[in-house]
Amino acid sequence: MTVDIRVLIVDDDPHARALHSRFVAGLDGFVVAATASTGVAAIEVGARDDIDLILLDLRLPDVSGIEVLHRIRIGAASPPDVIVISSSRDQITVRQALAGRVAGYLIKPFSEEVFVHRLAVYRDERTAPDPNEREDELAQGEIDRLLQTNRIRVAAPREAPRPPKGISDVTLDRVRRALDTVSAASAADVADRCDMSRASARRYLDHLVNEGTVARSHRYGKRGRPEVLYRLAPGT
Numbered sequence: 001m002t003v004d005i006r007v008l009i010v011d012d013d014p015h016a017r018a019l020h021s022r023f024v025a026g027l028d029g030f031v032v033a034a035t036a037s038t039g040v041a042a043i044e045v046g047a048r049d050d051i052d053l054i055l056l057d058l059r060l061p062d063v064s065g066i067e068v069l070h071r072i073r074i075g076a077a078s079p080p081d082v083i084v085i086s087s088s089r090d091q092i093t094v095r096q097a098l099a100g101r102v103a104g105y106l107i108k109p110f111s112e113e114v115f116v117h118r119l120a121v122y123r124d125e126r127t128a129p130d131p132n133e134r135e136d137e138l139a140q141g142e143i144d145r146l147l148q149t150n151r152i153r154v155a156a157p158r159e160a161p162r163p164p165k166g167i168s169d170v171t172l173d174r175v176r177r178a179l180d181t182v183s184a185a186s187a188a189d190v191a192d193r194c195d196m197s198r199a200s201a202r203r204y205l206d207h208l209v210n211e212g213t214v215a216r217s218h219r220y221g222k223r224g225r226p227e228v229l230y231r232l233a234p235g236t
Contacts, residue, residue, distance in 0.1 A: 005123060006033035006050055010042040011057040020055055023115050029123045039063025046072040051080045058086040067217040069100040096215045099233040167207055175204045184229040205230045
């Protein structure tokens with residue numbers, strides 16, 4: 001018996017939530033389990049064990065989508081898959097999302113045809129039997145695909161690029177270790193921990209963000225500009 005993929009739709013725009021819910025409801029193998037309009041609600045519902053997939057907008061009114069992704073990843077024993085649905089396409093945001101091991105990234109605006117195709121591909125990949133568990137013989141094409149997958153998995157990592165002028169490897173390591181023991185920290189926090197100026201701490205943190213080893217998010221208060229927070233990227 002086929003079990004439907006239970007979907008949480010996260011978007012602060014009620015029209016977008018309604019539209020995406022209609023798209024999902026019309027797809028075989030999917031069911032809309034819940035919707036959320038804020039990051040806090042998304043974190044709460046996303047941690048439930050009955051959610052299989054989250055369609056996540058990154059621009060939320062309270063907590064950024066990157067923050068939602070990170071907190072669901074560390075807060076759930078078996079976190080759901082996430083497909084980002086967002087108009088954000090800058091390199092830093094995309095790299096932060098990919099570092100969170102998302103299952104897809106769909107840029108707004110898009111047509112229903114594109115949406116349906118992306119989710120159908122996800123469904124087929126999720127429900128396809130694992131060829132490693134089959135007892136019958138494999139066709140040549142299946143063997144070739146397995147070989148290619150193994151090459152990707154065991155490929156030697158590329159050598160990390162040298163830091164730009166003015167960036168010290170020793171100080172970079174101190175900044176990484178300052179983030180290793182906290183869930184998130186501001187540039188001021190890192191500056192205090194590393195005994196350096198805030199400007200220097202911000203420069204090192206921004207370098208690590210561009211490198212993809214540190215994720216950046218924003219914490220919104222009641223007034224004033226949002227506070228910029230840094231944390232080690234998932235998988236780092």
